[in-house]
Amino acid sequence: MGDLKQTSDLIDRASRFFIDSRSPDTAALVLERGAKIIESKFPETAAEFFSRASEIVKVEDRPRQAADYQSQAVRLLLKLKQWDEAADAISQQQQLLLEGGDEKSAARLSVGLVLVQLARDDPVAASRAFKHSSGYMESEEQCTVSELLDGYDEGDPDTIVRALNRPFVKHMDTEFAKLARMLQQQQMAAVAKEEEEASRKKKTESSPLPQAEAGEAADAPPKEEVKDEETSGTAPDSDDDYAGGLL
Secondary structure (H helix, E strand, O other), X not given: OHHHHHHHHHHHHHHHHHHHOOOHHHHHHHHHHHHHHHOOOOHHHHHHHHHHHHHHHHHOOOHHHHHHHHHHHHHHHHHOOOHHHHHHHHXXXXXHHHHOOOHXXXXXXXXXXXXXXHHOOOHHHHHHHHHHHHHHOOHHHHHHHHHHHHHHHHOOHHHHHHHHOOHHHHOOOHHHHHHHHHHHHHHHHHHHHHHHHHHHHHHHHHOXXXXXXXXXXXXXXXXXXXXXXXXXXXXXXXXXXXXXXXX
């Protein structure tokens, strides 16, 4: 691991050297290849290298290549579950795809952005992302995302799971498909928890009193009887008093 850390430092220095030498293509290539070398041990640094490579070729007016580099950064950020950073990276990649004239890929990526915003527990941002890109989405994509957002808006886990189970979502890029499964599992776990709590509450309400408490309640004499017994026990016996005096 120490060797890879040193390697990442050398990659960083080399890329900056080539930038200063006005060799941006070489700098981007160094960052890309270096990121692939270190990503297994230092995924965050690798994601940074891919993003920097994307920025370099973007300046060179090659948006499609920049989008390819950015997609690698997105992949790693999703794997790390860094949702905020992933959302920003996806937005940048989407913009690059649109600049390159690839609306189909940009639309598919919009679905991924919606999933990430939901993972961030921000349905409002997810809805905003959908509205921003619905104009160039295909009908299947629109219907799937619309159903998904309706499920979150209505708090309907069944609708959410059904939308996330669409073939279109299952066949997205690996990390997005994994994210969709994670959201599904969250909804199913929430439903199971609610059902368990409802079942426990129902059992508590319908359960009889403990046997000991029930027996004590049945054996306890009525209050009036107790009062009568106390009264009769304290009253004096007049016959007994006079009998002592006569003798």
